[in-house]
Amino acid sequence: MAASISGVFSESLQNAILQCKVLIVGAGGIGCEILKNLVMTGFNDIEIIDLDTIDVSNLNRQFLFHKQHVGKSKAAVAKETALTFNPDVKIVHYHDSITSSDYGLSFFKKFTLVMNALDNRAARNHVNRMCLAADVPLIESGTAGYEGQVELIKKGLSQCYECTPKAAQKTFPGCTIRNTPSEPIHCIVWAKHLFNQLFGEDDPDQDVSPDTADPEAADTAAEGALQNESNDKGNVDRVSTRGWAENCDYDAEKLFTKLFHDDIKYLLSMDNLWKKRRPPTPLDWSYLPDGVAGCSKDTMESGLKDQQQWSIAKCGSVFKEAVANLSKALKTCQETSPGDHLVWDKDDQNAMDFVAACANIRAHIFGIPQKTRFDIKSMAGNIIPAIATTNAIIAGVVVLHAFRILEHNLKACRSVYLRLKMNHRNQLLVPEKFVNPPNPKCYVCAPTPQAVLAADTTKMTIKELDETVLKARLNMIAPDVMIDGKGIVVISSEEGETEGNNEKTLEQVGIRDGTVLKVDDFHQNYSLTVTVLQREQPSVKDESPDFLIVADDEDLKPKEDITISEKPSTSNGKVEKVEDDDDIDIVETEISPSTSEADVPKKRKTESPTNNTINKKRKVETNNQHDDDVCIIEDDREVEKVALSVLPAIEEKILTPRKYKSLPDDDCSIVYDGNEDQSTASSPKRSKQLAK
Ligand SMILES: Nc1ncnc2c1ncn2[C@@H]1O[C@H](COP(=O)(O)OP(=O)(O)OP(=O)(O)O)[C@@H](O)[C@H]1O
Ligand SMILES: [Zn+2]
Numbered sequence: 001m002a003a004s005i006s007g008v009f010s011e012s013l014q015n016a017i018l019q020c021k022v023l024i025v026g027a028g029g030i031g032c033e034i035l036k037n038l039v040m041t042g043f044n045d046i047e048i049i050d051l052d053t054i055d056v057s058n059l060n061r062q063f064l065f066h067k068q069h070v071g072k073s074k075a076a077v078a079k080e081t082a083l084t085f086n087p088d089v090k091i092v093h094y095h096d097s098i099t100s101s102d103y104g105l106s107f108f109k110k111f112t113l114v115m116n117a118l119d120n121r122a123a124r125n126h127v128n129r130m131c132l133a134a135d136v137p138l139i140e141s142g143t144a145g146y147e148g149q150v151e152l153i154k155k156g157l158s159q160c161y162e163c164t165p166k167a168a169q170k171t172f173p174g175c176t177i178r179n180t181p182s183e184p185i186h187c188i189v190w191a192k193h194l195f196n197q198l199f200g201e202d203d204p205d206q207d208v209s210p211d212t213a214d215p216e217a218a219d220t221a222a223e224g225a226l227q228n229e230s231n232d233k234g235n236v237d238r239v240s241t242r243g244w245a246e247n248c249d250y251d252a253e254k255l256f257t258k259l260f261h262d263d264i265k266y267l268l269s270m271d272n273l274w275k276k277r278r279p280p281t282p283l284d285w286s287y288l289p290d291g292v293a294g295c296s297k298d299t300m301e302s303g304l305k306d307q308q309q310w311s312i313a314k315c316g317s318v319f320k321e322a323v324a325n326l327s328k329a330l331k332t333c334q335e336t337s338p339g340d341h342l343v344w345d346k347d348d349q350n351a352m353d354f355v356a357a358c359a360n361i362r363a364h365i366f367g368i369p370q371k372t373r374f375d376i377k378s379m380a381g382n383i384i385p386a387i388a389t390t391n392a393i394i395a396g397v398v399v400l401h402a403f404r405i406l407e408h409n410l411k412a413c414r415s416v417y418l419r420l421k422m423n424h425r426n427q428l429l430v431p432e433k434f435v436n437p438p439n440p441k442c443y444v445c446a447p448t449p450q451a452v453l454a455a456d457t458t459k460m461t462i463k464e465l466d467e468t469v470l471k472a473r474l475n476m477i478a479p480d481v482m483i484d485g486k487g488i489v490v491i492s493s494e495e496g497e498t499e500g501n502n503e504k505t506l507e508q509v510g511i512r513d514g515t516v517l518k519v520d521d522f523h524q525n526y527s528l529t530v531t532v533l534q535r536e537q538p539s540v541k542d543e544s545p546d547f548l549i550v551a552d553d554e555d556l557k558p559k560e561d562i563t564i565s566e567k568p569s570t571s572n573g574k575v576e577k578v579e580d581d582d583d584i585d586i587v588e589t590e591i592s593p594s595t596s597e598a599d600v601p602k603k604r605k606t607e608s609p610t611n612n613t614i615n616k617k618r619k620v621e622t623n624n625q626h627d628d629d630v631c632i633i634e635d636d637r638e639v640e641k642v643a644l645s646v647l648p649a650i651e652e653k654i655l656t657p658r659k660y661k662s663l664p665d666d667d668c669s670i671v672y673d674g675n676e677d678q679s680t681a682s683s684p685k686r687s688k689q690l691a692k
């Protein structure tokens with residue numbers, strides 16, 4: 001096959017293609033296309049890894065897979081089909097997660113280059129860190145609908161995947177979900193929480209009952225009556241929703257009456273909430289309306305079944321049937337393993353019916369437009385359609401980047417964005433002006449990565465530090481934490497060593513204001529110095545985050561107005577600096593490649609790590625953490641925040657004057673130290689330090 005590219009590629013590129021060894025991470029939409037491209041252009045030493053098996057829904061675009069392959073390993077079948085195009089290629093496949101400790105530094109060092117074709121942030125973060133540690137070029141790619149992007153990640157030369165903060169998960173205040181929904185999505189989130197309360201994993205942060213701690217409801221007339229029943233978290237301490245449902249044997253009418261009548265009446269008694277809002281209308285199970293506001297019977301029943309508008313009466317019958325089926329399924333699964341629960345899945349008919357019916361009933365109660373089951377599925381499942389053509393275009397650009405890398409022309413590997421519409425230069429594929437230099441304050445690829453944690457050391461427990469800060473916020477997999485200067489290990493990634501600390505507060509183990517922590521994740525060959533700052537925990541009624549990750553205490557003070565250019569939305573959490581943009585220019589900073597080489601012995605773990613989910617206290621997540629192919633920053637302020645942290649080199653004189661407003665509090669945010677000298681980018685290698 002390589003012969004067929006003679007005359008197209010230079011001889012040196014042909015040789016480089018023949019000699020290189022490539023890793024493809026992910027054999028989904030983009031991965032299949034990349035594999036086909038590589039095999040067809042003469043690459044003959046390829047490894048591919050994917051943890052998943054083939055699903056029917058993959059077949060429309062993952063063309064290496066066919067009906068008979070459903071249920072089989074994606075990596076194995078991708079290899080098998082690709083070999084039919086060119087049987088001489090050496091392809092090794094792994095049916096496994098790339099985050100497994102089996103794929104350590106020496107595994108990554110084998111490759112000339114790595115290509116990511118993933119669909120989630122956790123895996124991308126991990127491969128990013130591994131490729132930085134192994135100093136192997138990584139081509140990162142992603143698509144979302146008609147949009148896509150490709151970027152090179154090369155240590156010392158370009159930004160890494162974590163150089164810029166990613167768009168925050170869209171969250172809604174708990175009281176909006178529980179008390180005052182105003183959009184369909186609020187009702188959908190509430191319905192998904194209700195599913196978990198009744199059939200799924202019980203999560204106190206997903207309470208669906210009226211929130212009496214809602215600051216807006218304060219001084220309400222009915223307060224006395226309500227507060228007698230409520231605890232300090234605003235949850236009404238009656239029987240739990242699950243317990244109540246079990247007691248009434250999941251009787252649909254009783255459940256409906258509690259959720260859509262009694263609880264609504266309860267909400268109505270919180271007068272303050274309805275002074276400026278339309279009050280909700282409790283529903284009576286025996287008199288459910290059989291029309292939909294603004295819809296004739298014909299419109300309700302036209303179109304595909306999934307796209308029909310349900311009346312509230314129909315929602316009631318769907319609710320009844322779904323509750324019966326789900327409670328039966330729950331009983332069955334608990335018979336085999338007591339304490340087990342159901343997991344919400346958009347593709348499970350009963351689970352989806354339940355959420356669609358409940359969301360629409362609640363929407364009706366609050367005067368919010370109803371949605372079809374189809375729309376609710378797409379919102380609840382956070383579905384962005386995957387488009388085969390987008391994947392194919394992006395995979396093509398990935399392989400073009402690979403050619404540039406093999407030609408040692410890395411500076412030509414500028415990030416490329418595939419756009420929905422042509423720009424004024426008739427470009428659909430828009431390249432950046434140059435390879436984005438690394439952010440010298442990046443907490444991952446800076447020579448000595450540093451961060452400051454502002455938290456209440458008297459309240460935050462070691463377990464929270466481990467799970468919420470280090471794993472969920474800083475994307476570590478198996479961190480070890482040592483108090484610098486004292487040599488005390490407070491968190492060990494080895495089982496059985498520091499579990500006794502879990503429930504202790506930071507203060508109780510000797511972490512106070514000013515304490516410096518040395519954090520190492522040997523699994524990722526990653527070290528970080530974290531300085532702790534005491535910050536009082538916000539009160540329950542305060543919406544601000546429990547902790548912040550910042551660079552220094554200056555960052556905790558309110559920001560002054562800063563002039564910043566107005567920029568369009570971005571991909572992958574970055575400010576887009578594209579060629580067609582004439583009102584902004586970037587001053588390229590020459591950053592010498594770091595000499596750092598992570599050569600510390602790796603501590604091996606026996607089990608694949610799992611991803612931990614952030615335990616948000618007051619906010620409710622709507623986005624699926626896993627869908628993270630292209631991050632579009634929708635909020636202008638978020639763009640400004642990114643711009644502030646990543647564009648230190650923008651010359652002030654060329655910026656369009658604009659006021660910089662103070663940012664809303666995120667649950668946690670990374671702010672880089674504005675005082676840190678950029679020259680640190682070329683300072684000596686970051687030191688790896690054993691935490692014990
Ligand atoms: N940690 C991981 N290790 C290896 N492969 C992974 C890992 N995480 C995700 N993947 C794989 O990356 C691929 C991404 O492909 P794609 O975005 O097309 O998703 P998909 O799961 O095939 O499609 P959809 O999400 O639409 O059903 C998937 O095949 C997925 O299994
Ligand atoms: Zn970085």
